[in-house]
Amino acid sequence: MTILLLGSGGREHAFAWKMIQSPLCEKLFVAPGNAGTAGIATNVDMSPTDFDAIKAFVLKENVKMVVVGPEDPLVKGIYDYFKNDESLNHIPVIGPSKLGAQLEGSKEFAKEFLMKHNIPTAAYDSFTAETVEKGCAFLETLQPPYVLKADGLAAGKGVLIIQDLEEAKTELRNMLVHEKFGAASSKVVIEEFLDGIELSCFVLTDGKSYKILPTAKDYKRIGEGDTGLNTGGMGAVSPVPYVDAVLMEKIETRIVKPTIEGFQKDGIEYKGFVFIGLINVKNEPIVIEYNVRMGDPETEVVVPRLKSDLVALFQSVADQKLDTFELEVDPRSATTIMVVSGGYPEEFEKGKVITGLENITDSIVFHAGTKLDNENVVSNGGRVLTVTSYGDDFQQAIKKSYQNIDKLNFDKMYFRKDIGFDLL
Ligand code: AMP
Numbered sequence: 001m002t003i004l005l006l007g008s009g010g011r012e013h014a015f016a017w018k019m020i021q022s023p024l025c026e027k028l029f030v031a032p033g034n035a036g037t038a039g040i041a042t043n044v045d046m047s048p049t050d051f052d053a054i055k056a057f058v059l060k061e062n063v064k065m066v067v068v069g070p071e072d073p074l075v076k077g078i079y080d081y082f083k084n085d086e087s088l089n090h091i092p093v094i095g096p097s098k099l100g101a102q103l104e105g106s107k108e109f110a111k112e113f114l115m116k117h118n119i120p121t122a123a124y125d126s127f128t129a130e131t132v133e134k135g136c137a138f139l140e141t142l143q144p145p146y147v148l149k150a151d152g153l154a155a156g157k158g159v160l161i162i163q164d165l166e167e168a169k170t171e172l173r174n175m176l177v178h179e180k181f182g183a184a185s186s187k188v189v190i191e192e193f194l195d196g197i198e199l200s201c202f203v204l205t206d207g208k209s210y211k212i213l214p215t216a217k218d219y220k221r222i223g224e225g226d227t228g229l230n231t232g233g234m235g236a237v238s239p240v241p242y243v244d245a246v247l248m249e250k251i252e253t254r255i256v257k258p259t260i261e262g263f264q265k266d267g268i269e270y271k272g273f274v275f276i277g278l279i280n281v282k283n284e285p286i287v288i289e290y291n292v293r294m295g296d297p298e299t300e301v302v303v304p305r306l307k308s309d310l311v312a313l314f315q316s317v318a319d320q321k322l323d324t325f326e327l328e329v330d331p332r333s334a335t336t337i338m339v340v341s342g343g344y345p346e347e348f349e350k351g352k353v354i355t356g357l358e359n360i361t362d363s364i365v366f367h368a369g370t371k372l373d374n375e376n377v378v379s380n381g382g383r384v385l386t387v388t389s390y391g392d393d394f395q396q397a398i399k400k401s402y403q404n405i406d407k408l409n410f411d412k413m414y415f416r417k418d419i420g421f422d423l424l
Pocket residue numbers: 122147149156159161191192193194195198277288289
């Protein structure tokens with residue numbers, strides 16, 4: 001069949017890499033894609049949120065399945081757009097309905113869902129410009145540090161963690177009254193701070209049944225030792241060595257099952273990924289966020305560990321037959337190290353020629369912000385590419401990625417040299 005994959009990051013290159021290995025995938029289009037997807041599929045110059053253009057393309061090319069990488073099109077309702085259009089409603093969209101996507105699109109919606117279904121989460125309250133003084137009073141009842149979350153999508157920047165009470169009040173006013181994050185912070189969730197180790201759980205659901213995918217941990221800060229500014233993610237490791245069967249069982253019974261049952265009880269149509277952000281507080285997993293897509297760069301370690309056919313897996317989601325799907329996972333570790341443009345996540349330059357890609361044979365290079373410029377691959381974003389390797393353990397896999405990164409070069413390239421440091 002012909003498949004359209006939406007997105008342009010390392011996540012989408014990893015999906016594409018896996019999907020084209022499927023005998024079910026006759027033709028793969030990626031919109032808009034990057035230089036990596038251009039090498040294995042056909043890029044289409046089309047925005048993932050331009051639904052009318054997507055409709056015209058899907059009908060013209062006889063596309064039989066749409067796989068959505070990023071959250072934007074999901075929050076904007078691409079699932080419902082297809083469902084409500086007579087010419088499109090036979091084409092499955094892998095991703096939740098607009099209502100389901102609110103789990104990522106609105107922190108308040110997510111908190112209400114968690115509370116309603118008795119899923120462990122941090123205590124909270126939410127405030128608007130009208131109730132800003134109540135918000136300040138609420139802050140006074142909490143212990144520092146204070147956690148302030150913009151309600152809407154803020155490109156991963158909407159969460160502030162602040163030590164000082166007066167600074168927290170000032171930032172709350174900045175968000176609510178001075179629109180620090182634009183419309184995204186017209187509502188703010190104030191949350192109890194949870195002290196523990198972060199981990200992520202990835203679930204794929206057809207709305208009835210679910211599969212838990214391999215665990216992964218990413219490294220969000222730009223600097224070594226987890227210091228400096230937050231980024232989209234500088235590297236990832238799968239599996240997460242400290243997640244044992246006892247913890248996984250707690251995550252499944254207390255969090256995953258009630259989440260999927262919550263979709264059914266609330267009439268939320270959901271055929272896609274649920275990425276559950278957790279903090280493990282003294283061996284008690286507590287939810288800090290939902291995302292309605294796969295993580296990036298977590299996908300670049302989770303997908304390479306799937307032995308099963310990814311297109312067949314997506315088809316079973318579309319057909320609501322996930323309960324009978326046998327998910328096979330590679331027991332090896334996979335790690336990925338993100339190579340970024342110097343300056344990222346602040347200002348950086350693009351258009352740098354990347355050399356050495358052809359010398360990497362025993363790792364997989366997934367492109368993120370790259371594009372083709374005549375015969376050259378050039379940088380086209382902050383996160384440029386990521387080098388994924390397998391190993392018997394994560395140390396072996398990480399070593400291989402670093403050896404291969406040494407073969408790559410572009411002006412001002414940067415990467416963290418300590419991915420996995422906290423797992424030893
Ligand atoms: P989120 O966008 O909700 O994942 O938040 C971004 C980051 O803020 C998370 O990855 C955590 O490191 C941190 N964070 C969010 N909520 C809390 C919380 N309640 N307690 C401690 N840290 C948090």
